[in-house]
Amino acid sequence: MLDDKTYAELRQIAGRYPQARSGLLPMLHLVQSAEGSVTPAGIDACADVLGLTPAEVSAVATFYTMYKRHRVGDFHVGVCTNTLCAVMGGDAIYQRLQEHLEVGADEVAPKRQGDQYTVSLEHVECNAACDYAPVVMVNWEFLDNQTPDGLVRTVEALRAGHPVASTRGPKICTWRQAERVLAGFEDGLEHEGPAAGPASLAGLALSASGADGAPRRNFPDDVPGPAPESDRAPGSPEADPVQSGLTHDELEHEIGDELRDEDA
Amino acid sequence: MTTELLPVLTANWGDERAWTLDAYRAHGGYEALEKARGMEPEDVVEAVKASGLRVRGGAGFPTGMKWGFLPPMDDGPAAGKPRYLVVNADESEPGTCKDIPLMMASPHTLIEGVAISAHAIRAEHAFIYLRGEVLHVYRRLLAAAREAREAGLLGDLQVIVHAGAGAYICGEETALLDSLEGRRGQPRLRPPFPAVEGLYASPTVINNAESIATVPAIIKNGSEWFAGLGTEKSNGVGIFSLSGHVTRPGQYEAPLGITLRELLDLAGGVRAGHELKFWTPGGSSTPLFTAEHLDVPLDFESVAAAGSMLGTRALQIFDDTVCVVRAVLRWTEFYKHESCGKCTPCREGTYWLAQVLARLEKGQGSEEDLDLLLDQCDNILGRSFCALGDGATSPITSSIKYFRQEYVDHLTHGGCPFDPAASTLFEGVRA
Numbered sequence: 001m002l003d004d005k006t007y008a009e010l011r012q013i014a015g016r017y018p019q020a021r022s023g024l025l026p027m028l029h030l031v032q033s034a035e036g037s038v039t040p041a042g043i044d045a046c047a048d049v050l051g052l053t054p055a056e057v058s059a060v061a062t063f064y065t066m067y068k069r070h071r072v073g074d075f076h077v078g079v080c081t082n083t084l085c086a087v088m089g090g091d092a093i094y095q096r097l098q099e100h101l102e103v104g105a106d107e108v109a110p111k112r113q114g115d116q117y118t119v120s121l122e123h124v125e126c127n128a129a130c131d132y133a134p135v136v137m138v139n140w141e142f143l144d145n146q147t148p149d150g151l152v153r154t155v156e157a158l159r160a161g162h163p164v165a166s167t168r169g170p171k172i173c174t175w176r177q178a179e180r181v182l183a184g185f186e187d188g189l190e191h192e193g194p195a196a197g198p199a200s201l202a203g204l205a206l207s208a209s210g211a212d213g214a215p216r217r218n219f220p221d222d223v224p225g226p227a228p229e230s231d232r233a234p235g236s237p238e239a240d241p242v243q244s245g246l247t248h249d250e251l252e253h254e255i256g257d258e259l260r261d262e263d264a
Numbered sequence: 265m266t267t268e269l270l271p272v273l274t275a276n277w278g279d280e281r282a283w284t285l286d287a288y289r290a291h292g293g294y295e296a297l298e299k300a301r302g303m304e305p306e307d308v309v310e311a312v313k314a315s316g317l318r319v320r321g322g323a324g325f326p327t328g329m330k331w332g333f334l335p336p337m338d339d340g341p342a343a344g345k346p347r348y349l350v351v352n353a354d355e356s357e358p359g360t361c362k363d364i365p366l367m368m369a370s371p372h373t374l375i376e377g378v379a380i381s382a383h384a385i386r387a388e389h390a391f392i393y394l395r396g397e398v399l400h401v402y403r404r405l406l407a408a409a410r411e412a413r414e415a416g417l418l419g420d421l422q423v424i425v426h427a428g429a430g431a432y433i434c435g436e437e438t439a440l441l442d443s444l445e446g447r448r449g450q451p452r453l454r455p456p457f458p459a460v461e462g463l464y465a466s467p468t469v470i471n472n473a474e475s476i477a478t479v480p481a482i483i484k485n486g487s488e489w490f491a492g493l494g495t496e497k498s499n500g501v502g503i504f505s506l507s508g509h510v511t512r513p514g515q516y517e518a519p520l521g522i523t524l525r526e527l528l529d530l531a532g533g534v535r536a537g538h539e540l541k542f543w544t545p546g547g548s549s550t551p552l553f554t555a556e557h558l559d560v561p562l563d564f565e566s567v568a569a570a571g572s573m574l575g576t577r578a579l580q581i582f583d584d585t586v587c588v589v590r591a592v593l594r595w596t597e598f599y600k601h602e603s604c605g606k607c608t609p610c611r612e613g614t615y616w617l618a619q620v621l622a623r624l625e626k627g628q629g630s631e632e633d634l635d636l637l638l639d640q641c642d643n644i645l646g647r648s649f650c651a652l653g654d655g656a657t658s659p660i661t662s663s664i665k666y667f668r669q670e671y672v673d674h675l676t677h678g679g680c681p682f683d684p685a686a687s688t689l690f691e692g693v694r695a
Binding site: 016017018019021022023024025026028029050059060063064065066067078081082083084086087088089091092124125126127128129130131132133134137139140141142145147148166168169170178181182183184186187189190191192193195196197198199200201202203204205206207208 | 268269270271274275277278279280281282283284346355356357358359360361363364365368369370389395396397398399400402403404406407410424425426427428429430431432443444445446447448449464504505506507508509512513514515516517518530531548578580582586590591594595598601602604684685687688689690
């Protein structure tokens, strides 16, 4: 049985929509937050709130890959192995992590003595960050331009309980906290992280500096954004993005000036 | 004549705290909404029609015309039914990475576009369907919708920001509608089209996030301005996303009709010491191009005439270290995984395509397997329920067309002749 608070929140989600059933996807996210996975009790609760049968709810829950019928780790690591990321290093990263954690796809690495948190691993498909390949998602936050050893360090920091910041986002919260946000409950972290990473600003930087030969008449209002400082090309030494393997403080130190200008 | 970059949607991404209402307003944000509110809804629709904005989600259909298909509100079968605006922000096509940075950096651009578009089509409910796997983007969108509401910018409009749960197929507009109704995301038979019977069987406009986010700039600067950019039939600017083996990957906003050669010049060229081998003009579902297509203007007509599709302007660049068979097999496994299972050609077809390709990639099978693959593609293309099946055939047929010998080389070599380590970002760098 789900607790009363969760039940009330499930009703609240359903009430956001002109037709209650539209709330089912965020409701299942909330179930995962409360229960740690899509449990039979969670399915029953959604069915009860929406006037559906448990089979109807299960049919939906089993269609979408973000819904898990088994527990995942506190930090769920998704390595993009779609073509572009795979080619750029995603396959090597996945293999390295699999060996390091001694787990297969969708498995949770055993909690060792001294570990504060657990970590699980899966392949993910293209996550719309190809200009930052190879990309890894941890609890659906971006870790851009990853390397095998860098990600191993990140994973070890997560297991040890050190804060790790997303390259374009806040300190990464636990999977259950993330699932609560995906159910539509704000956590107040929207002001963390930069507006955009360096690759997102690549074209803007050029036209702001006039390097493309264009006159400075960018539309609208002739006010181009400030040229970003960073122009890190893949393959260049400074692009070796070990920063996400560092703790949050170290990360602030390492890339603070570069990536967090907008965050002042 | 060279085409220059022209930041419009991307112009404020470098601004301090660009995602906040204050920063967006400091940039002139919500002025277009004020202007639109002073216009009759029909005139807003006309302005979007006159701008020539073609939908930015891949299909290239004229946006204003899509809006014009809504049936009358006061007469006929749709009389008395509410109208809905749905934004497709389920960006999942491999290679496509423009909407996510847009919504992360400047969510208010989309919210303003939603408010103007809802006014134009007389909708009182608008939904932004965001893929679920981008937590921070969801935070920013939720906050932006709340800020706009609290500032009184939305009037009576209800904007609901909805997170999906991991299914590429939900980028297909009718599958998205089913998903938004709390069902499995499977495409619907058309007709009826969403304009007539969309969300909750009511008249619905569904557009890609970039399309809707472009509307404020059109209203603010005028249809003529937008129509005067780009090419004759492909008007305006669009975000071109360069990824892969390019010196400075990223987002480059430019008038439609720019070429990959021009974009690569801006982006510092292909990775140092390597040559361009193949690329996608608009995501993995658009047939591959090679170096011979560097000067194809990236507009809807020119790319189609050269045998591919402009799609989402997702330019994935692969250099000479990349095995095309490996690349195509991986995309095929993606389509197999993402096939929703509703129709047989796609469900079974993508399964068998992956089987045959995997065999070839290992250097097993025979040259006849290439003909088998083409035959399988022939039985999927145009015979599937939606465009997912069609898209699954694009990398296969185009790669066999341009790189047949490389498939054969796998057979003679007894496996893949390429070193995958040579393609990685950290090649030559101690990771």
